[in-house]
Every structure is written in structure tokens, then in C-alpha cells.
Amino acid sequence: MTQVVLLSAEGLTVSFPGRARPFAKPDVVRAVDGVDITIKRGQTLGLVGESGCGKSTTGYALLRLNKGTGRVMFDGVDLMLLPPEKLRSMRRRIQIIFQDAAASLDPRMTIGDLIAEALDLHKLHTGGSRQPRVRELLELVGIPQRFAERYPHELSGGQAQRIAICRALAVEPDLIICDEAVSALDVSIQAQILNLLQDLQQRLGLSFLFISHDLSVVRHISHEVAVMYLGKIVEQAPTSLLFENPRHPYTKALLSAVPVPDPDVEKARERIVLAGDLPNPANPPSGCRFRTRCPVAQSKCAETLPTLHEIEQRHSAACLFV
Amino acid sequence: MPLLTVKNLRTRFSTDRGTVRAVDGVSFELEEGEVMGLVGESGSGKSITAMSIMRLIKEPPGRIEADEITFDGVDLLALTPAQLRDYRARHISMIFQDPMRSLNPVLTIGRQLMETLQRHLRMSARDARRRSIELLEVVGIPRAEKRLDEYPHQFSGGMRQRVMIAIALSCNPRLLIADEATTALDVTIQAQIIDLIRRLRSEMGTAVIWISHDLGLVAGLCDKVSVMYAGRIVESGPVREVFYRPAHGYTLGLMNCTPRVDDIGHRLRPIEGMPPNLAEPMPLCPFLPRCEMAVAACRESKPRLETIAEGHVASCHANLSAYWRKEKVA
Numbered sequence: 001m002t003q004v005v006l007l008s009a010e011g012l013t014v015s016f017p018g019r020a021r022p023f024a025k026p027d028v029v030r031a032v033d034g035v036d037i038t039i040k041r042g043q044t045l046g047l048v049g050e051s052g053c054g055k056s057t058t059g060y061a062l063l064r065l066n067k068g069t070g071r072v073m074f075d076g077v078d079l080m081l082l083p084p085e086k087l088r089s090m091r092r093r094i095q096i097i098f099q100d101a102a103a104s105l106d107p108r109m110t111i112g113d114l115i116a117e118a119l120d121l122h123k124l125h126t127g128g129s130r131q132p133r134v135r136e137l138l139e140l141v142g143i144p145q146r147f148a149e150r151y152p153h154e155l156s157g158g159q160a161q162r163i164a165i166c167r168a169l170a171v172e173p174d175l176i177i178c179d180e181a182v183s184a185l186d187v188s189i190q191a192q193i194l195n196l197l198q199d200l201q202q203r204l205g206l207s208f209l210f211i212s213h214d215l216s217v218v219r220h221i222s223h224e225v226a227v228m229y230l231g232k233i234v235e236q237a238p239t240s241l242l243f244e245n246p247r248h249p250y251t252k253a254l255l256s257a258v259p260v261p262d263p264d265v266e267k268a269r270e271r272i273v274l275a276g277d278l279p280n281p282a283n284p285p286s287g288c289r290f291r292t293r294c295p296v297a298q299s300k301c302a303e304t305l306p307t308l309h310e311i312e313q314r315h316s317a318a319c320l321f322v
Numbered sequence: 323m324p325l326l327t328v329k330n331l332r333t334r335f336s337t338d339r340g341t342v343r344a345v346d347g348v349s350f351e352l353e354e355g356e357v358m359g360l361v362g363e364s365g366s367g368k369s370i371t372a373m374s375i376m377r378l379i380k381e382p383p384g385r386i387e388a389d390e391i392t393f394d395g396v397d398l399l400a401l402t403p404a405q406l407r408d409y410r411a412r413h414i415s416m417i418f419q420d421p422m423r424s425l426n427p428v429l430t431i432g433r434q435l436m437e438t439l440q441r442h443l444r445m446s447a448r449d450a451r452r453r454s455i456e457l458l459e460v461v462g463i464p465r466a467e468k469r470l471d472e473y474p475h476q477f478s479g480g481m482r483q484r485v486m487i488a489i490a491l492s493c494n495p496r497l498l499i500a501d502e503a504t505t506a507l508d509v510t511i512q513a514q515i516i517d518l519i520r521r522l523r524s525e526m527g528t529a530v531i532w533i534s535h536d537l538g539l540v541a542g543l544c545d546k547v548s549v550m551y552a553g554r555i556v557e558s559g560p561v562r563e564v565f566y567r568p569a570h571g572y573t574l575g576l577m578n579c580t581p582r583v584d585d586i587g588h589r590l591r592p593i594e595g596m597p598p599n600l601a602e603p604m605p606l607c608p609f610l611p612r613c614e615m616a617v618a619a620c621r622e623s624k625p626r627l628e629t630i631a632e633g634h635v636a637s638c639h640a641n642l643s644a645y646w647r648k649e650k651v652a
Contacts, residue, residue, distance in 0.1 A: 050508035156596055186363035186535065191579035191592035198589075213508065216538075220581040220590065243583065257513035258583040259538025263561045264650065265584065266542035273517055274510045277478045 006174060006207050007039040007062065007094075012070035014054070014061050018282040027282040031057040032068065033231035036308070037209075039175065042201065044208040046222030046239070048215055048254075052278055054231040055211045059177045062209070063094055075174070092122045095168035099180040101160040105152040111138075111163055112148030118170040133170075141166040141196060158189035165196065175207045182217060194221055215258045219243050227251050230281055230289040233308055237315035248317040250290045288320070296321060324351040325496060325529050326375070329390035333367075333374045336383045340601040344370040346553035354496070355527040359540035359561070361576075362550035365597055368533045371550070372499045376416060377406055394496065411442040415490035419502040421482035425474040431458075431485050432470035438492045457488040461518060480511035487518065494526065501533045516543060537580055541565055546633070549573045552598050552608035559634030566650040567643075569636035571615040574645055607638070615640040 012035040018027025032054040039045045047055045061068035064079060064087060072079040074090065082090060098104055105114055115134045119125050125133040135145055141162040152160060161181065168176050178197070182190040198221065200206055212218050218225055219239055226236040227250065235248040246252045253272040260266055274293045279285055285292045291301040301320060308318040333345040345367045352358050360368045373379050374386045377398065391398045393413065401409060410416075418424055426434060435457060436450040445453065451470070458466035461484040474482060483503060490498055500519070504512040520543065522528050532544055540547050541561055548558035549572065557570040568574040578591040595612040598604065606624045610616055619625075619639040627637045631651075 050510065158596070187537075187576065188363060188579050188593035189596075191581075191590040192594070194581070194590060195592055215509070216581040216583040219583055219585075253510060255583065257509040259536060259542050260582055260584050261537035261541050261565065261577060261580055262582075262584075263541045263565050266538070271513060273513050277480060277511065278508075 003040040003043065005038055006041045007037075007072065007074045009035065009037050009058075009062060009073075010071045011036065012058065012061055012068055012072065014057050014066055014068040029282045030231050030284075031281065032061060034070075035228075035231075035233055037226055037233070037236075039207050039209055040223070041174070041207055042205045043223040044201065044210050044221055046218035046225040047209060047211045047228060048213065048218050048225060049228035050213060050254075050278060052230075052281065053228040054281075055228050056179050058228070059096065059179055059209060059211050062177065063091060063096060065096075089122075092171045093173050094175045094177065095171065095173040096177040096179060097161070097164045097168055097181045099183050101164035101181075102152055102155065102157070104164055105155075105160060107152050109151075110148065111143075111150055111152070111155075114152075114163065115148075115166055115170055118167045122171050124171060137166050137170055140169060140200070156189075157185055158192060161185065161193055162196065165193075165200075169200070169204075173206070175209065177209045177211065179211045180213070181210075183212060183214060190217070197221065215243075215255060227254065230278065230284055232289060232318065234290065234319070235317040236308065241312075241315050245315075247311055247315070247322040248290075248319050249294050249296050249321075251317075253295070288318075323395065325354045325356075325394055326352040327390055327392045328371075328375060329388060331371065331374055331386070331388040331391065333370050333379060333387075334385045336385070337601065342600045343553050343604075344600060345374060346600075346604075348550075348553070348555050350548055350555065350558065352497070352529055352531065355523065355529055356546070357523060357530040357532060357544045359544035359547035360531060360533045360550060361535065361537060361540055361547060363535060363576075363597060365600070366550040367553040368550050369501050370553075372416065372501055372531060372533060376410055376414060376499070378416075408442065411438060412493040413495055414497045414499065415493075415495040416499040416501065417483070417486045417490050417503045419505050421479070421486040422474060424486055425482065427474055430471050430473055431477070435470070435485075435489055435492060438489055442493050453492070454488075457492055458485070460491070460522075461485070461488045462514070463488075480507055480514060483507065483515055484518070487515075487522075491522065491526075491528075495528065497529045497531070498522075499531045499533070502535070503532075504539070505534070505536070512539075519543065537565075537576065538582075549576070552604065553600060554608065554637075556609065556638070557634075557636035559630070559636075562651060563631055563634040566647040567630060567634070568645065569630045569634070569642055570609075570638040571613040571640055571642070572609045573636070574615065574642055575609075575613070613640075615642060617641075 012032055014032040016029045016031055018029045020026040035058055049055045060066045062072055112134050115137055143162050182193050210221055222239050224238050225242045226233045229250050235251045246255055253274050256272045276293050279292055287302040287304055288306050291297040306318045306320045308316045310316045311322055329349045331345055331348040335342045348371050362368050379386055432454055435454040439445045439450040439453055455466045463469055463484055504515050544561050546560050547564050548555045551572045557573045575593040579593055593612050598608055607620055610620050617640050625637040625639045627635045629635050
């Protein structure tokens with residue numbers, strides 16, 4: 001199967017001003033620091049890492065929802081160079097859904113109007129084809145037609161997420177960025193939404209950037225996975241390669257910390273418990289950013305910044321020892 | 323004699339929309355030093371069960387009834403409010419998901435730790451301070467002496483949860499109830515806290531009720547597990563029994579819809595539909611409308627709690643033996 005690249009970002013960097021101090025240059029927090037990612041058409045890239053590692057900021061930067069630098073090639077166009085009016089029409093093709101779906105739905109509008117609003121914004125299906133399209137979209141996400149007349153407060157968490165997905169689909173995007181989209185849902189409902197996303201991908205050839213802290217979910221839904229730590233990608237590979245043969249010490253520790261619902265497996269597992277917390281991103285460690293918590297760090301890790309390099313076909317890691 | 327015995331616990335809330343049966347006939351026993359998992363989805367009654375045992379439910383609108391709640395031979399239902407407060411501080415402690423809500427933001431960590439020690443163990447200020455430093459060291463907070471004088475906002479999420487555990491342990495409780503205590507934490511920090519709980523259990527023999535929606539955590543940490551649905555325990559038993567021989571349609575459904583980090587992406591089997599409204603009359607089995615395993619008997623009679631193996635009970639008419647991991651449990 002040929003895999004066409006839909007989006008590729010190079011050297012993506014997002015900085016925020018940190019705390020200002022008298023008589024000193026204000027800190028700069030590099031939330032995302034030189035990230036390269038590639039999303040293929042019809043595929044899912046999982047982006048994992050702990051809170052504060054910059055995974056959501058990366059997602060927003062692709063949409064230019066924050067001030068990032070670097071290159072973001074989407075279907076042959078550099079999004080970073082687009083003037084505002086053209087950016088808007090490109091944004092139709094990249095949609096985003098969030099963890100708290102209910103918060104992204106206007107409580108005073110009916111479900112039907114919320115979906116039609118997405119169509120109106122991009123002047124799609126105006127006139128007579130509008131209502132049939134709304135019905136079609138509701139069916140696509142498995143919501144009964146009668147819900148078109150209801151209001152967001154009448155929805156459960158899973159239904160609200162379905163409506164958020166429905167609104168994203170309304171404008172016929174190529175890529176949907178899912179930012180912790182199933183994290184707040186109970187497992188039984190989470191499974192419903194994950195299956196829905198997989199079905200939609202099959203039917204519509206959608207691509208997903210799936211941002212999550214939950215490695216079990218990411219393994220389940222992604223074709224490729226990138227692991228972030230403190231603003232940098234430390235390892236990237238096709239899903240099975242990354243989960244079966246993790247090479248970066250951070251990925252190894254992360255995977256070993258995820259509980260498995262199987263008592264014997266849990267008992268037999270070797271767990272790498274990392275010491276300490278995530279360092280302050282305004283003042284990251286010199287050299288390798290992971291070295292302060294790394295179980296195999298040596299003195300040269302403080303001096304040399306490891307770069308992401310290919311260690312086997314399609315599998316790259318940023319560690320001096322792999 | 324078990325450390326804690328709960329028999330037929332019922333907790334109801336009167337609301338505008340009728341009486342909500344949040345906990346509907348829960349019974350279990352917990353031995354000294356035992357770790358019990360309480361799993362289920364939001365609204366299944368896990369937290370309300372714990373809060374009812376601690377009598378932390380406001381009455382009214384709540385109403386707690388039980389045939390028996392005894393802790394170390396003492397009838398908790400018969401205690402006066404003052405006695406109860408003392409029990410909560412000294413014998414049964416509880417930690418929650420969000421430590422920031424349990425800590426006072428304008429008092430130092432040290433004050434909050436020492437307060438418990440001085441009040442309930444009648445320690446002098448000096449002894450209390452020394453003991454506080456010890457406690458922070460036990461839960462793995464570096465530079466404990468200095469950190470004692472800091473405020474909650476100066477601690478990270480994982481460190482705050484450690485402080486909460488230190489406070490919970492300050493009077494050497496015999497039972498610790500942890501309600502989604504690691505849910506808000508990153509996995510690497512969660513692993514540190516789980517390690518700590520394991521150590522406390524083996525070193526101090528503290529019994530633990532571990533409330534969680536995460537089956538993985540329960541599999542690794544607990545001796546036994548109770549699965550809750552719609553305010554009832556639908557299945558309970560030793561962890562290996564319940565995980566390898568699930569005997570209730572809901573337990574099986576829960577396992578089939580949970581993605582595993584050690585498993586390649588086979589399709590998940592979601593549990594269709596939504597949990598029932600607890601203010602409405604319940605079908606014979608509360609899980610029936612969502613159950614894939616339902617048999618004719620499910621519509622005819624109420625399933626009784628039946629014994630599958632020693633200590634393993636479930637209330638389900640369906641025979642799920644086709645799904646058992648027989649190589650795991652003889």
C-alpha cells in the first residue's frame with residue numbers, strides 16, 4: 001500500500017514567555033522544541049507523553065492556534081506562510097476535538113443548529129440540502145435523529161463527544177486532531193468512541209493526530225507513535241515496533257509503568273520506577289532533557305544533546321546509547 | 323474476625339426527581355492487612371460506598387442504612403459524632419483524587435500534619451514536628467525538614483498526593499481508603515505512589531480499600547476485588563479468580579472493552595448503551611439492558627449471588643465459562 005504524506009512538520013517550535021524577573025531577561029519556555037512529525041493519509045499518528053510535555057501545544061501549532069515557528073506542509077502548502085483568509089479555508093480541512101466535548105458546544109443552541117453552524121461557516125450544503133446533510137451526519141456518528149431538536153445539557157459525555165466529532169466531520173476534513181478526546185470517558189463509552197473513530201477512518205479515509213497520555217489507548221488506535229518528553233520527540237516508530245521493542249529509556253519506563261489488567265502479567269513485570277518529577281520546562285537540564293530522571297544516564301548526557309536518529313528502519317530515538 | 327464488616331449497606335438520596343438508590347445492598351468483609359479493589363464506572367456507587375462507611379454523607383438529603391457496619395468489633399453506626407471524628411482520624415483514613423481540595427492552601431504542610439498529631443495523639447508541638455518530618459520521609463519527600471514549612475502550591479501533584487498520604491498515615495490507621503487516588507497523576511508518578519502503597523501495606527500491615535476505574539491498577543495491587551454496577555456489588559472474589567474466571571456479564575464486558583498496552587489492536591467490544599438512572603425502578607438484573615450474555619432466565623427471575631469458587635461470588639444467570647482462562651485457574 002502506498003502511503004501518501006498528508007502533513008509534515010519540520011522544526012516546529014513554540015515558545016511562551018515565562019516568569020518575568022526584575023533586572024533579568026524574562027524566561028522563555030520552549031514548550032515545543034524542534035519537533036518533526038509526519039502524518040500519512042488515512043492513518044493515525046499517536047502523540048504520547050506526560051502532562052506538560054508539549055503534546056497539545058504541538059497539535060495547536062499545526063493549526064496555528066498558537067504562535068509557532070517552523071514548517072508545516074499540508075497537502076503541498078506551508079500553513080505557516082498562509083495569509084489569514086487562506087488559512088481559514090485550509091482550516092476546514094484540519095479539525096480538532098477536545099477532552100471536554102460538552103464545553104465546546106454552545107448550551108443555547110440545539111444539536112441540529114450546532115451541526116448546521118459548522119456547515120454555514122464554510123458555506124457548505126446551503127439551502128435545501130442542509131437538513132438532509134445534518135441527518136446524514138448524525139447517523140454517521142450513531143446519534144438518533146430526534147436528538148437534532150435537543151440541547152447539549154441533555155447529552156451524556158459519550159454523546160457530547162459524538163456531537164463534537166459530528167461537527168468536525170460536517171466540513172469534510174482530511175485530518176482530525178484528537179486532543180485527549182476519550183480521556184474523560186468511562187471505559188465502556190471510551191470503547192464506543194474509539195470504534196467510531198476507527199470506522200470513520202475506514203469509511204472516509206480520514207487521518208488522525210491522536211494526542212493522549214493513555215498508552216493503552218494509543219497503542220490500540222495508532223499506526224505510528226511519537227513519544228514526547230519536555231518539548232522534544234524522544235522516540236518514534238510504527239506502533240508494534242515501538243511497543244514491542246522500545247529503545248529510549250524514557251519510553252521503556254513509561255511502558256513499564258502502565259498497568260495491565262491481568263494479575264499474573266502484573267506480578268511478573270519488571271517495573272522501571274522513575275525518580276522525581278518532570279523538570280521545570282523554563283529551565284530544562286543541559287544536554288539530554290531526560291537525564292535527570294534517566295536510570296542509565298552518564299556524565300556525557302549532560303554535555304551532548306542527543307538528536308533523533310534512525311536506529312532501524314522507520315524507528316528513531318534520541319539517546320546517546322541507542 | 324474481619325477488620326471491617328459491611329452488611330446490606332443502602333445509601334439513598336432524596337432529590338426532586340425521586341429517590342436515588344446510590345448504594346443498594348452492598349456487603350463485604352475486609353481482613354487485617356488486606357487490599358481490596360472496588361471497581362466500576364462513574365456513578366456505580368464506589369465512592370458513595372466508601373463515604374457511607376466513613377459516614378461522610380450529609381443526612382438529609384442522604385440516608386445511610388445498613389444491617390451492620392463494624393470495624394474491629396465496634397459498631398460504627400452507633401458512634402456519636404465526636405467518637406466518629408476520632409475514629410476517622412485514628413483508625414480509618416481516606417485519600418481522594420484531588421489532594422489540592424483536601425489541603426488548606428493558606429497553611430503550611432507542617433501545620434496541617436502537626437494539627438492531626440497534636441489533636442488526636444495529644445503530641446507536644448516538638449514531638450509532632452519531629453514525627454511530621456519522619457512521615458514525609460516515609461512517603462518519599464526529599465528535604466522533608468525544609469519542605470515542612472512550604473505551602474501546598476509549592477508542591478507538584480505527585481508530591482501533594484504524598485503529603486495527603488502522610489497525613490492519612492499520621493495516626494497509624496488500620497484502614498486506608500483511597501478513592502481514585504492516582505487518577506489525576508501521570509503514569510510514572512502513579513507508579514511511584516503505587517510502590518509506596520505496596521510498601522506501607524507490607525511494612526505497617528495497613529488494610530486498603532482501593533477505589534478505581536482502572537482494572538490494571540487493581541490487577542497489580544489488590545488481593546481481592548469487588549465489581550460494582552448500579553449501586554450493587556455484582557461480582558467479587560480474589561483478583562486471579564475474577565480476572566481469569568469472570569462470572570458476571572458486566573465484569574466480562576468491562577474486560578472486553580478495556581484496551582491493553584501489551585496487546586495488539588484487536589477490535590474492542592464496547593458495552594452498548596448507558597448505565598441506568600438510579601432513580602428509576604431497576605430491572606431484575608440492573609445490567610440486563612446492556613448485557614450481551616443475557617439468557618432467558620434473566621427476564622424471569624432476579625439473579626442471586628452464587629458461589630463460583632471459594633470467596634468468589636457473582637449474581638448472574640449466564641454461563642460465561644467459555645470465556646474463562648482455564649489454564650490460569652484450575
